[in-house]
Amino acid sequence: MRGERAMGGPVTDQVLVIANPTAGTAKAELVAAIRDACAAHAETSLHVTTARGDATETARRAVAARTPPGLVVVVGGDGTVREVVEGMIDTTSSTLLVLPGGTGNSVYRMLWGDRPWQEAVRAVFGGQAARRRLDLARLAETGAVVCLGACSGVVAEALEFARRTPITGRGRYTKAFADACAAHKPYPGRVSVDGKVLYEGDTVLANVGGGRYRGGQYLLLPMSELTDGLLDVCVISGQVDPLRVPDLIRTGAHLGEPGVYYGRGSRVEVERTDGANLVFEHDGELHADTAGSMTLRVAPGALPVWADAAVAAGPDW
Numbered sequence: 006m007r008g009e010r011a012m013g014g015p016v017t018d019q020v021l022v023i024a025n026p027t028a029g030t031a032k033a034e035l036v037a038a039i040r041d042a043c044a045a046h047a048e049t050s051l052h053v054t055t056a057r058g059d060a061t062e063t064a065r066r067a068v069a070a071r072t073p074p075g076l077v078v079v080v081g082g083d084g085t086v087r088e089v090v091e092g093m094i095d096t097t098s099s100t101l102l103v104l105p106g107g108t109g110n111s112v113y114r115m116l117w118g119d120r121p122w123q124e125a126v127r128a129v130f131g132g133q134a135a136r137r138r139l140d141l142a143r144l145a146e147t148g149a150v151v152c153l154g155a156c157s158g159v160v161a162e163a164l165e166f167a168r169r170t171p172i173t174g175r176g177r178y179t180k181a182f183a184d185a186c187a188a189h190k191p192y193p194g195r196v197s198v199d200g201k202v203l204y205e206g207d208t209v210l211a212n213v214g215g216g217r218y219r220g221g222q223y224l225l226l227p228m229s230e231l232t233d234g235l236l237d238v239c240v241i242s243g244q245v246d247p248l249r250v251p252d253l254i255r256t257g258a259h260l261g262e263p264g265v266y267y268g269r270g271s272r273v274e275v276e277r278t279d280g281a282n283l284v285f286e287h288d289g290e291l292h293a294d295t296a297g298s299m300t301l302r303v304a305p306g307a308l309p310v311w312a313d314a315a316v317a318a319g320p321d322w
């Protein structure tokens with residue numbers, strides 16, 4: 006299929022919509038509207054998840070079926086997208102369309118920018134969308150698939166604050182991140198890219214991806230290419246006052262700051278050097294008590310996705 010453009014002809018005659026009803030904004034009306042929009046173009050079935058992990062199993066079964074759906078649509082946030090991606094990794098039979106039903110929706114923004122979901126659906130079925138093979142990563146410590154990215158330090162700590170705020174939508178992460186930055190104490194760490202030390206010392210955060218945005222609004226990896234077969238990493242060291250971090254990363258201005266380090270490679274290791282567990286998250290899921298390090302290895306081009314050609318640069322396939 007590589008090299009073939011998706012313009013013209015029907016995208017698929019079979020669609021599977023997987024929706025997480027507990028994700029931030031995946032209300033029943035939204036899920037029904039998305040199902041109906043797909044059903045106008047192809048036979049469409051809907052699976053509403055009933056538990057954590059259900060989306061992975063559903064996607065895995067679907068792409069392994071004798072007649073897999075050509076299009077899998079996920080309605081949820083970044084955690085639900087990650088689950089579906091885990092079930093679809095390395096598939097060639099189905100292409101994923103991510104639609105926003107969560108809180109941060111960073112994966113949707115990475116693929117479609119600020120376009121409303123209706124436009125994304127129209128573009129896919131109208132032959133104006135681009136099919137990309139998205140780079141993913143594997144977390145060596147657990148074997149989990151990473152889609153959006155992973156981050157240690159204050160971004161991970163913000164997830165605890167997010168649980169405690171009643172605010173919904175992206176404003177939830179704005180508040181949680183500001184609170185986490187105010188409470189943050191840099192940790193002693195080291196970040197290595199392909200075996201070479203990029204930075205060692207007091208660390209506010211080390212973000213590896215993947216997606217340019219985290220929390221739907223923070224441009225942590227402004228230079229990340231989604232299909233270049235490499236991971237980007239950005240380290241904000243303790244030289245930067247944590248209170249300045251939200252404003253700096255909202256626009257990507259952190260890259261010019263002293264005490265900020267940026268690298269690119271196939272394998273990125275983020276460690277804590279004092280023997281304590283590393284607080285980190287990937288795809289919005291917190292890991293606080295599992296390991297002293299997070300190690301990401303790139304899985305180049307491991308997932309076919311639909312995207313806006315202007316937003317997600319790269320070769321069609």
Ligand SMILES: Nc1ncnc2c1ncn2[C@@H]1O[C@H](COP(=O)(O)OP(=O)(O)OP(=O)(O)O)[C@@H](O)[C@H]1O
Binds near residue numbers: 026030057086106
């Ligand atoms: N039916 C379900 N019941 C409970 N949890 C579920 C169910 N289906 C999926 N989940 C879990 O819900 C978690 C949260 O969903 P998700 O991350 O998509 O939403 P969000 O946190 O609102 O959005 P974002 O990650 O974009 O901020 C996922 O990690 C997933 O494992």
